[in-house]
Structure formats: C-alpha cells, structure tokens
Amino acid sequence: MWQKILFGTAHAVYQHRLLRSALEMFFIGGIFLLGMYYFWVYLLWPGRHSSLLLALYSFLVALKSIFSGQQIIFTTLPSFPDMLGIRLAHLATVISVPILLQFFRYLYPGITGKTGIRLSCGAALLQSLIIVFFPPQIFQATAFMYHGVIALHVPYVAWIFYRARRRGDSGVPIGVIGFAVLLLTGANDILHDQGVIQTTYMWNIGFFCFLFAQSILQAYRFRTINEESEQVKLNLKQAVAKRTAQLTQERNKLSHIAKTDGLTGLHNRRYGMEQLQNELNRVRRYGGCMVVALIDIDNFKVINDTHGHLAGDQVLTRIGSLFTEELRRVDFSARWGGEEFLLFFPNTDLEEGKIVLEKLREFFNSHLFHSKTEPFSVSFSYGLSDFKGGQEEVEEVLQHCDYALYHAKETGRNRGVIYSEALQPATSSERPS
Amino acid sequence: MLMLLYTFSAYPAPTDHDLRVQEGHISLSGSPSSAILALSGEWNFLPNQLVRTQSESDKWTLLQVPREWSRAVSPENGLELGTYALNIHGLEPGTVYAVHLGEIGAVARVFANGRFIGKTGELNPEQGKPQISFARPVYSFMPARASTS
Numbered sequence A: 001m002w003q004k005i006l007f008g009t010a011h012a013v014y015q016h017r018l019l020r021s022a023l024e025m026f027f028i029g030g031i032f033l034l035g036m037y038y039f040w041v042y043l044l045w046p047g048r049h050s051s052l053l054l055a056l057y058s059f060l061v062a063l064k065s066i067f068s069g070q071q072i073i074f075t076t077l078p079s080f081p082d083m084l085g086i087r088l089a090h091l092a093t094v095i096s097v098p099i100l101l102q103f104f105r106y107l108y109p110g111i112t113g114k115t116g117i118r119l120s121c122g123a124a125l126l127q128s129l130i131i132v133f134f135p136p137q138i139f140q141a142t143a144f145m146y147h148g149v150i151a152l153h154v155p156y157v158a159w160i161f162y163r164a165r166r167r168g169d170s171g172v173p174i175g176v177i178g179f180a181v182l183l184l185t186g187a188n189d190i191l192h193d194q195g196v197i198q199t200t201y202m203w204n205i206g207f208f209c210f211l212f213a214q215s216i217l218q219a220y221r222f223r224t225i226n227e228e229s230e231q232v233k234l235n236l237k238q239a240v241a242k243r244t245a246q247l248t249q250e251r252n253k254l255s256h257i258a259k260t261d262g263l264t265g266l267h268n269r270r271y272g273m274e275q276l277q278n279e280l281n282r283v284r285r286y287g288g289c290m291v292v293a294l295i296d297i298d299n300f301k302v303i304n305d306t307h308g309h310l311a312g313d314q315v316l317t318r319i320g321s322l323f324t325e326e327l328r329r330v331d332f333s334a335r336w337g338g339e340e341f342l343l344f345f346p347n348t349d350l351e352e353g354k355i356v357l358e359k360l361r362e363f364f365n366s367h368l369f370h371s372k373t374e375p376f377s378v379s380f381s382y383g384l385s386d387f388k389g390g391q392e393e394v395e396e397v398l399q400h401c402d403y404a405l406y407h408a409k410e411t412g413r414n415r416g417v418i419y420s421e422a423l424q425p426a427t428s429s430e431r432p433s
Numbered sequence B: 001m002l003m004l005l006y007t008f009s010a011y012p013a014p015t016d017h018d019l020r021v022q023e024g025h026i027s028l029s030g031s032p033s034s035a036i037l038a039l040s041g042e043w044n045f046l047p048n049q050l051v052r053t054q055s056e057s058d059k060w061t062l063l064q065v066p067r068e069w070s071r072a073v074s075p076e077n078g079l080e081l082g083t084y085a086l087n088i089h090g091l092e093p094g095t096v097y098a099v100h101l102g103e104i105g106a107v108a109r110v111f112a113n114g115r116f117i118g119k120t121g122e123l124n125p126e127q128g129k130p131q132i133s134f135a136r137p138v139y140s141f142m143p144a145r146a147s148t149s
Helices: A010-044 A049-067 A072-076 A082-107 A115-133 A136-167 A172-193 A203-258 A269-286 A300-307 A309-326 A350-366 A394-410 B002-010
Strands: A006-009 A290-297 A332-337 A340-346 A380-387 A416-418 B025-027 B041-047 B061-065 B082-085 B087-089 B097-100 B108-112 B115-120 B138-141
Touching: A006 A010, A010 A049, A010 A072, A010 A203, A010 B097, A010 B138, A049 A072, A049 A082, A049 A203, A072 A082, A082 A115, A082 A136, A115 A136, A136 A172, A172 A203, A269 A290, A269 A332, A269 A340, A269 A394, A290 A300, A290 A309, A290 A350, A290 A394, A300 A309, A309 A332, A309 A340, A309 A350, A340 A350, A350 A380, A350 A416, A380 A394, A394 A416, B115 B138
Parallel strands: A380 A416, B025 B087
Antiparallel strands: A006 B097, A290 A340, A290 A380, A332 A340, B041 B061, B041 B082, B097 B138, B108 B115
C-alpha cells in the first residue's frame, strides 16, 4: 500500500472526502475554464501558439485531475472503467510535459534549440506507447523512470527563465513564481505521499496558480503589445504627417516653378494668361475697370549682340526686380516671352496706369548696367489698354495692347502708347509680329 | 494565498505523530471523535499468504505503510500477495467507522475482526487473471468491542 490510509468515524471520513472532492472540482473547473480562455485567445489570435499550448496543457491537467486525488470521475460515474481512467490519467501527465516545454519555448523564443523538445517528445511518445499497449504493472514501473525525465525538465526550464531574464524579456518573474509554485506543490505532494511531511495534496492548487500566473503574464504581454501597437500607430501617424508636409512643400515648390519665370522671378506667360482671364471675369462680374499693358525692351537684340547674353540676362533680371519692388501688391506682372512683359493693374484707369508705367520707364532708364565693355542704359516701350467689363475676350484685350506697343515702337521707342481704335491696322499684314 | 490558507484549514492534518501505528497497533484514546487519522506506521504483514485474522498465522513481520510492498513478497504463480493487519484500540462500540484506502492498484479484500467489509478488484474473474482496480474505496464497519483488527 503506497498511499496513505485514512481512518475515522464514518461521518468524519465521508465529510472529509466530500470536502476534498468539492475543492478538487473547484480547482478542476478553474483549470478547465482557464484552458477555455487560452483556447479562445488562440481562436482570436491564431498566430499565438503559446495560447494554444497552454489551453492543451490546461485540458490535460483537468483530465488528469478527474482521475486523480478523490477520483471524481469514479464517484460521479461508478461504471467508468478504472483501468481506462488510470491509463488516461497517465497519458495526460505524460503528454502534458513536452507541451509545457514547448509552451516555454514559444513564450521565450530563440533561447533553446530543438534538441531538448525532441528528446522530451521522444520520451513522452515512448512512455505513451507503453501506457497504451502494456498492462498497468509495466507502465507504472516505467512511470517512475519517466518521473526522472520530468525532473530533468526542471533545470532546463529554469535555464530558459534565466536566459529570458538576462535577455530582458518581460514578465519573467511572474513566470518564475508560477513555475516555482508548481514545483513546490509537486514536491509537497511527493513528500506528503511518502509520509515525510504531514500536509495535504496540493497539486491542483499548484497547477491552478501556475496557469493563473500564465494568464497574468499573457495580460502583461498583451499590454506590452498594445503599447507597442499604439507606438507604431503614433509613429506611422507622425511619419504620414511628415510625409504629407514634405509632399505639400514639394507641391508648392512645383506649383511655384510651374507659374514662375526662372530668370526674372516674375510669373510666367501661362500663369499670366490665367490671372488676366480671372481679373477680366472679376471686372465683368463686379464692375470697375483695369489697365493691361505689354512692355517690350528696346533694342534687346542689339544689347545681346553688343554686351553679351549675360548682360541681356542682367537687363531682364533688373526689370523683373523693378516690377516686383515698385508695383502694388494687387498689381500683376509676368514675363510674356523673350524681352516682353505683361502688366495689369486692377481698379485702375488709363491715366493712373500710364503714370505708373511712366514712373517705371524712368526708373529703368536711369539704371546703368555694367558689362565687360562699357556701362549702358536700357529703355522699354509699352502699349496699354483698359478694360471696363465689356465683351472683349482676353486675346482681344492683349491684341489692343499689342497694337499700342507696336505703335510706340514705330514712333521712336522708349515711350508708351494708349490703345485707340485708330491704332488698328487696316489689313492684317500691317499687324505687329 | 487565501486559497492556500483555506485549503490548510479545510484539510486538517489527518494524523498526529503520537497516534502513529507502532508494531501493528494504534490507540485512539485521547483523540477527538471527529479526527481523521492517517494509519501510517508499522503494520503487521504476512507475506505470500492471505488470512482473515491474525491468529491464523504466527509468521507476521512489520512493514511500513504507506510504502511499496512488492519487495517483501516473492511472486507465486505470477502473483504477488500478502496480508496487512492492524490492531486499533480505543474504538467506541456502536459507532460506525470508515477506512479510506489510497489507490492500491491491485486486488484487495478488507476484513474487520475477521468479518468481510469490502473489496477492490477481483482475484479470480472469469477471464482467468486478476482484475486490478485503482479506485480509492471507503469501507465502513461498526465494532462490537473497543478493539478491532
């Protein structure tokens, strides 16, 4: 007789047995529910194999428990074959060992190789075959040897904990506490079984505490993963914001390039055309008047030929900066092409426009340009026309300015001419090119 | 921690060193009637022989319980067998007592004062070989006198 024999009044013994059975059922139920919880976690998150292994381990422990201790299964189902029960209990114990080891490998990945788990699985498989195919006297005898195999797992798992702790893995102390409780209760049961200490069987408490510690560990890891996920989301959000700002900047830059003349810094012809059309539409809708002017630098080809293209560029740059500095913010200037420029002045009549243009012309005339040969001054001519909300299209308004400019050039340059119908050529061949 | 404390309070230590079985005897004198005792210690043991009462043999030895008993017997016809016996003193006549065996993993018959009170497993079933059992049975009996064995 290798287990303790209890004795007392029938009432006390049955009460004792009932109480122990109730407590065991409580723990078995708790372990089973934890198993269900881990299995549910696995279903929600199929990649977490550690949850599946812990669920399997919990179910195996619960299965073993109903055949052990007060043997609840035989109390509730007296006809259940006890030989099948003892085989199932042994099988559950044996299979649970490599599952638990694999669980630790998944929990702390990259610490151990496959040799340990292979050996553990091999030993478990061998013992399982003995349990299934041999009589109980045989597998009970080999069970003692298998207990030695189980004992070898303890330092192995301790080593995994040690490496995980050194590596800085989270939640290792919680795992160690759970495993230590499992070991202590296991040691208690062995010593109690042998009559060395007078306590009680506590394996179910040990399993429950171990599994509960793992659930704390899982919760701790979920929190860490959640925090990491939040951080990733935040980083992503910041990266997107940064990238959006960069793209906006690039877009603005491209937009600026698309509507700016690179040499003079003035708007280019395409943008000038758009803005002129907008301004004409505005005058047409809200009333008022505006002045449009085309400017042409006098003898620009001669300047290029005499002083070089760099000097020509200087002239263009100067006129660009002159327009930028001297015009109102509401006025508009653009390089129309070559040495020609477009200007328009919103809410301005012809007289006011001419005053501004004359002022610009005098400023430009007074500027001395320096070349390799000698200093020189440059003039420009202009033609201007007004728009008071009539039916003229933008091309027509520009044509009027062009006629006036042509006339200014024809009548001696360095001057401005206001458009009138008399300036229109009689035939198209007389139009300025 | 609360669960552990509750468990200890729910499971009072089932024995006391003063009540340890010694040389095949244990006395219940002085122990509360509600106490549950672990009948651990030196039981009388008769190897390779099955008897109902201690008076049927004078070849008793002592064997520690709980402990594996296989080494104390020599297999006969493939069977290992023996008889455990214990004298319990201080019983109250008319009170129903119960003995809760541990998992034996064998065939057993239990007697109180030579009277059969229960069994586990079958020694000679129809299959022609013992049918062992791993159940943890509880057997009750009512002693007619203050001591029983």
